Amino acid sequence: MAIVSKGFTGKRRGNESRTPPGQYLTDDFPVLSAGPTPQVHTERWQFSIVTEMGDKRQWNWNEMLALPAEKPTVDIHCVTKWSKLDTTWRGVSLDTLLSDVDTTATHVMAHGFDGYTTNLPLDELRQGKAWLAYEFDGKPLHPEHGGPARLLVPNLYFWKSAKWVEKLTLLVRDEPGFWERNGYHDYGDPWQEQRYQGD
Amino acid sequence: MARTEVSGRLKWRVATLTDKRAETSTATTLTFEVDEWPGHKPGQHVDLRLTAEDGYSAQRSYSMATPADGNKVVLTIQTVNDGEVSPYLTEMLEVGDRIELRGPIGGWFVWDASNPAPVLLLAGGSGIVPLMAMVRARVRGERRTPFRLIYSIRSSEELMYGSELRMLPGGIDVSYRYTRRAPDGYRGRVGRLTPRDLVEDGWPADFAPACFVCGPTGFVEAAADMLVADGHLPPRIKTERFGPTGTA
Numbered sequence A: 001m002a003i004v005s006k007g008f009t010g011k012r013r014g015n016e017s018r019t020p021p022g023q024y025l026t027d028d029f030p031v032l033s034a035g036p037t038p039q040v041h042t043e044r045w046q047f048s049i050v051t052e053m054g055d056k057r058q059w060n061w062n063e064m065l066a067l068p069a070e071k072p073t074v075d076i077h078c079v080t081k082w083s084k085l086d087t088t089w090r091g092v093s094l095d096t097l098l099s100d101v102d103t104t105a106t107h108v109m110a111h112g113f114d115g116y117t118t119n120l121p122l123d124e125l126r127q128g129k130a131w132l133a134y135e136f137d138g139k140p141l142h143p144e145h146g147g148p149a150r151l152l153v154p155n156l157y158f159w160k161s162a163k164w165v166e167k168l169t170l171l172v173r174d175e176p177g178f179w180e181r182n183g184y185h186d187y188g189d190p191w192q193e194q195r196y197q198g199d
Numbered sequence B: 001m002a003r004t005e006v007s008g009r010l011k012w013r014v015a016t017l018t019d020k021r022a023e024t025s026t027a028t029t030l031t032f033e034v035d036e037w038p039g040h041k042p043g044q045h046v047d048l049r050l051t052a053e054d055g056y057s058a059q060r061s062y063s064m065a066t067p068a069d070g071n072k073v074v075l076t077i078q079t080v081n082d083g084e085v086s087p088y089l090t091e092m093l094e095v096g097d098r099i100e101l102r103g104p105i106g107g108w109f110v111w112d113a114s115n116p117a118p119v120l121l122l123a124g125g126s127g128i129v130p131l132m133a134m135v136r137a138r139v140r141g142e143r144r145t146p147f148r149l150i151y152s153i154r155s156s157e158e159l160m161y162g163s164e165l166r167m168l169p170g171g172i173d174v175s176y177r178y179t180r181r182a183p184d185g186y187r188g189r190v191g192r193l194t195p196r197d198l199v200e201d202g203w204p205a206d207f208a209p210a211c212f213v214c215g216p217t218g219f220v221e222a223a224a225d226m227l228v229a230d231g232h233l234p235p236r237i238k239t240e241r242f243g244p245t246g247t248a
């Protein structure tokens, strides 16, 4: 049984149907990361997908920009309790990037240029659920928010949407990434409040 | 790396407020007694949950201000005007009241006392809280790891733990940056942290210090960028960002 805090009514900045439990709405775009913001230049940028067999698909910046782009408008949810509704992005669907990748993997490890890692179920990257995003709100994605390109996986807590993403490695079994080794959840579904290991 | 930071489910525990004292005119230090607290490392935080009569609840994160000490959890909370949770904690919650809390959380932004590297702490405003836990752990510890703290605040009214910071033992150097108004008699420049401050009061990158930067996002971004520009390697710079960006 929860302890009731007398006199606490809450500001209720949420929106019942669209904010997962425990989240509040913000118009701000808070920044959370484990270290300094890396400056990744698009001339040197590359993105790759490596299968469990070691096969590699790789794109440089211009090759990536030449792929069909989508403009998703999605709600995002951070484990530190804020949610932001109707954020607008531009990027390449992971379906496009994975389309001719031959794999039986169940999981993915996303790697950032800064050494950051995070694990995700491969299903959460497919069927229109995830993007490699390079614009936010009509502008190039700011480095603080993971620019030049980050993963965008709105169905999961935002730490899964790896900033400055460089590589996805496909895995036949789940392995923890950076925050997951530090106590955060392997799946991270905001609607289930899967914040920490064991939730 | 072993997954020892959180073993099993991180459960909600009952915390009873045992002491409450003003730290500044807008920040309050709260001491809780927590049932079966497993202990924590300096730099870690807890999630705290408030529940309204009708079941609505709100959670926020707060860093521990002191190293592990039995069942005690000490937090210092800056009142955010118009905030949902912080004004309740600093203004309404009274000694004897119970709330829910879980943790410790975060296995990254922690100081490991067995690491001999010198330590550089950069604090902006309430970002001092987890860094103070590190300073206090260093004071209590056996080893005399050299520490330097650069503490940036708007004016001396915002200074937390002031008398304790003045009385620190040798080997822990503290310098202050006032961004809006300096106290009487202060001769230094008033304004935001600059790369020069890091040269004068930090550690040379060659000494490979462990750097911890904590505060509002703008401060953390600026300070971490300066460290990198000064040659500190990103893996040695750990950051924790409190609160909003200010810009969307």
Ligand SMILES: Cc1cc2nc3c(=O)[nH]c(=O)nc-3n(C[C@H](O)[C@H](O)[C@H](O)COP(=O)(O)OP(=O)(O)OC[C@H]3O[C@@H](n4cnc5c(N)ncnc54)[C@H](O)[C@@H]3O)c2cc1C
Binding pocket: A011, A026, A028, A080, B045, B060, B061, B062, B063, B064, B076, B077, B078, B079, B080, B081, B082, B083, B084, B085, B086, B087, B126, B129, B130, B240, B241, B242, B243, B244
């Ligand atoms: C890991 C972690 C550790 C933290 N440790 C501490 C700590 O030791 N001490 C502490 O005081 N806070 C700490 N915080 C910040 C704290 O979790 C809350 O964000 C803060 O208390 C505001 O909550 P609120 O419900 O009162 O305000 P909200 O209702 O969430 O926000 C109200 C308004 O204030 C703005 N706001 C939110 N947070 C801040 C802030 N920190 N400063 C200025 N404006 C803000 C919001 O953008 C919003 O416009 C920590 C945050 C994190 C992520």
